[in-house]
Amino acid sequence: MNKKLALEKLKSEIEANTKLPLKKSNLVFGEGDINSPVMFIGEAPGKNEDLEKRPFVGRSGQLINKNLEKINWKRGGVYITNIVKKRPPLNRDPNEKEIESFKPYLTKQIEIINPKIIVPLGRFATNYFLPTAKISVDQGKIFEIDGRKIFPMFHPAAALRGTKVMKQFEASFKKLGRIVDNF
Numbered sequence: 001m002n003k004k005l006a007l008e009k010l011k012s013e014i015e016a017n018t019k020l021p022l023k024k025s026n027l028v029f030g031e032g033d034i035n036s037p038v039m040f041i042g043e044a045p046g047k048n049e050d051l052e053k054r055p056f057v058g059r060s061g062q063l064i065n066k067n068l069e070k071i072n073w074k075r076g077g078v079y080i081t082n083i084v085k086k087r088p089p090l091n092r093d094p095n096e097k098e099i100e101s102f103k104p105y106l107t108k109q110i111e112i113i114n115p116k117i118i119v120p121l122g123r124f125a126t127n128y129f130l131p132t133a134k135i136s137v138d139q140g141k142i143f144e145i146d147g148r149k150i151f152p153m154f155h156p157a158a159a160l161r162g163t164k165v166m167k168q169f170e171a172s173f174k175k176l177g178r179i180v181d182n183f
C-alpha cells in the first residue's frame, strides 16, 4: 500500500475508534509532506487546532513557520503532528492515559512516514521518545533510537514566553537545517 493510502486508512481507524478519550474534540491527524525526512511532533492540539483540524495553526505554529522560512524550508515541506491527536479540555496537559491511547496510532504514523529525523517539541513529546531526557539540557542535541535520529527542541509556546528560550529555539532550528542539509 502506498503511503497516502496507508495514512488515510490510519486516520479512518482513529475516527472509527469510539474507545479513544477526548471524544468531544475534533481529530487533528497531522499534515505536510508525507515524504519529508523531518517529522515535527508536538504535544496536543489547542483551541485553534481543534477548530481548524490542523496542527500548529496558532501562535506557536506561526513561530514554527517563521523559523522554517529562515532556513529556507516551506511549511508544506515537513510533516507535523502531535502525540495526542485530540484537544484536552481547556488546553490542559495530556495525561498518561491519553498519551497511551494514541500511542499505537503515532507509532504507525511514524512507521508509514519513516522520517530520518523526529523533532519532538517540548517536554511531553521529548519524554515520549526519551523518558529520562530533560528538555532544558537535551534540546538541540541529537539522539538515536532504532536507527532514527531524535532532535528535541523547546516547545514554541515556551520560546514565546522568554527571550533566552527563544534564542535557543532559534539556534536549534538553524542546527536542524544544517543536519538535514547533510543527509
Ligand code: URA
Pocket (backbone or CB within 6 Å): 042, 043, 044, 045, 046, 049, 054, 055, 056, 057, 060, 082
Ligand atoms: N501545541 C501543540 O503542542 N500542538 C499543536 O498542534 C498546537 C499547539
